[in-house]
Amino acid sequence: MALLNQQHSKQLPASVLQPQALPVVQKNHIMHIGIGGFHRAHQAYTWQQLIQSNPEANAAWRITGVCLLPSDKPFVEAFRKQDQLYCLRSCAADGKAETMLINSLQDLLFGPEDAEAILAKIADPATRIISFTITEGGYNVDFEQKKFLLDTAAIAEDLNDTAAPKTVFGFLAKGLQRRKEAGLNGLTLMSCDNIQENGEVLHFALDAYLDAFDPELKAWVAAHVHFPNSMVDRITPVTKLADKDAFEASYGLRDEALIVCEDYFQWVLEDKGLDHIPYLPPFGVEVVSDVRPYESMKLGILNAGHSLVGLIGNALGIYTIHEAVQDPMIARIFTHYAKQEAIPVLQEIKGVSFTTYFEKVKSRFSNAMINDSTARIISGSSDKIPKFLLPITLKQFKQENPQWKATALVIAFWWFYLHQEYAKNELSDILDNRKTALKGIFQQKTNSIDLFMAMEDIFGELGSQKDFYSCYAQYATQLATGDVRAVLSQFLEEV
Ligand code: CS2
DSSP states (O other): OOBOSTTGGGGSOTTSBOOOOOOOOTTOOEEEEOOSHHHHHTHHHHHHHHHHHSHHHHGGGOEEEEEOOGGGHHHHHHHHHTTTOEEEEEEOTTSOEEEEEEOOEEEEEEHHHHHHHHHHHHTOTTOOEEEEOOOGGGGOEETTTTEEOTTSHHHHHHHHTSSOOOSHHHHHHHHHHHHHHTTOOOEEEEEOSSSTTHHHHHHHHHHHHHHHHOHHHHHHHHHHEEOOOEEEEOOOOOOOHHHHHHHHHHHSOBOTTOEEEESOOEEEEESSSOTTSOOOGGGTEEEESOOHHHHHHIIIIIIHHHHHHHHHHHHTTOOBHHHHHTSHHHHHHHHHIIIIIIGGGSOOOTTOOHHHHHHHHHHHHTOTTTOOBHHHHHTTHHHHHHHHTHHHHHHHHTSSSOOOHHHHHHHHHHHHHHHHHHHHOTTOOOSOTTHHHHHHHHHTOSSHHHHHHTOHHHHGGGGGOHHHHHHHHHHHHHHHTTOHHHHHHHHHHHO
16 A cells, blocks of 8 residues: 655646645744644645745745644654645535645654754744644633643643653743743744634633743743634544545545545634734635634534534434434524524624524535534533533623523533433543543432533533523433433424
């Protein structure tokens, strides 16, 4: 089996869009932490558009990828064997697909082995952007209490400063310290994660780390480093083995880093710290003065909608998002949630119709070509739901006649999912950063409805909203009897 790499990429047929070959540039301008599927579908694709518009002039906008987790090792090894080349297959709902070869990732550094190279890159005068897709949990923040978690084992180790850094914040602090000591210019730190005010959250987390590490550096960061907020969007399922096999069967090459995603793309970026980077709007990036309303729209309709469709679908034994969203009951509940709960509390955006946005999201969800799974959506729910769904509910509670029943229903379905998973098998484990706490609650088998809602780091004050709590508890109790459709019917009759 031949691998897709520099040498073999020449045998790809003309039907695969081929970029111009690029020189390795010693002084490239971008470092990105977290080279998962979303980065490869989104930012790496955008920078490739910029570079290819004028490869001679723009080759320095290639990316140095960084992976920090020891568990990334197999991916790092496989991707290096491919010279960081991969194909991106973007699929429209009507069955049309386009495959393009991406060569914007110039090299790849692996934290556990290349710590010094990562620090040197942060401190390199040529580095202008460090961007991040480290997931909601990667910011190490208790969002409910607005607190950076200084006592996490890896953070505590980095603060001890005895060995090479392990965490994003350990690397940033040491690298920026070098930059400051060398009297260098600042740079732009771009969070590309699904978090409201992601740039500010990154700044907040870094500041909290610096308070404990080197408080003087905090002032330098405030004066020299920019943290634009951004809204990023492209549905990118986990690539399936069957996709890689089909690619190999079509092109005779194995691509272990293949991405299959939707054809839709959106990147809204705050106009802050962008004067030392190329003008991005010709490459599909919307640069605006305030990203927050766009973030709320996307998190509150698309991401929260995903959780709603994924959790209810899963309970009905429907394991793909495109099938789940076409279930008539789920479609009605999603519409109810969007129109009655989410849209009324979103801040207006000039020229954007939230109803049109919602319709588009619904049709994107029904794209069978990307074959997204409910399992991907449900994974990590304890990091996702507080950022996707609960901000809408909290805003609803500030309204005169608050509407929150669909949220209570989704939380009951989340409870039901956990209840079922842990009932299946004592050893069953879910993909979630709070799995230890959740396991403790659900393995007790009694009282989990109450104990779950009492998790303050997830639900905050919501559990003490009496009406909300009893509505959730009633749905959860009914779900436990196993008649999922009956609960959905009752909900639809009530609203
Ligand atoms: C999804 C997101 O993980 C999730 O639950 O909602 O990954 C979603 O697909 C992306 O944010 C789309 O831009």
